[in-house]
Amino acid sequence: MASCASGTVNGSLTTHVLNMATGLPAAGITVRLAQLEEPGLHWTELGQRQTDEDGRCLPLLPARQVKAGTYKLRFETAAYWQGLGYASFYPFVEVVFTVVDPVWKLHVPLLISPYSYTTYRGS
DSSP: BOOOHHHHHHHHTEEEEEOOOOTTOOOSOOEEEEETTTTTTTEEEEEEOOOOOSSBBBOOTTTTTTSSSSOOOOOOEHHHHTTTTTOOOOOOEEEEEEOOTSOOOOEEEEEEETTTEEEEEBO
């Protein structure tokens, strides 16, 4: 599993996770990236990372490797919450999104608590 560090490169795909219960970055969460293969509903895993102490990862897709299409980020949240002594309503969070222009820098933050989550297209 690759280690994570922040990176901001145009045309890349990045994420970070923030624990809203504590207001702190969520370290040690496994993040998997998959792409929807057309036609059909077959997902192909492209890679995985683990969030660092700042809740961030190296780009999940580096510059010039992003292509137009539908992608999914899967955040493995159950183990993270268990490690903090919480039971979580959501054992994982999947965020599905569409890339229209592959030269855009894409940043998909995730805000989590044991009983809710929020995501948005960041910059």
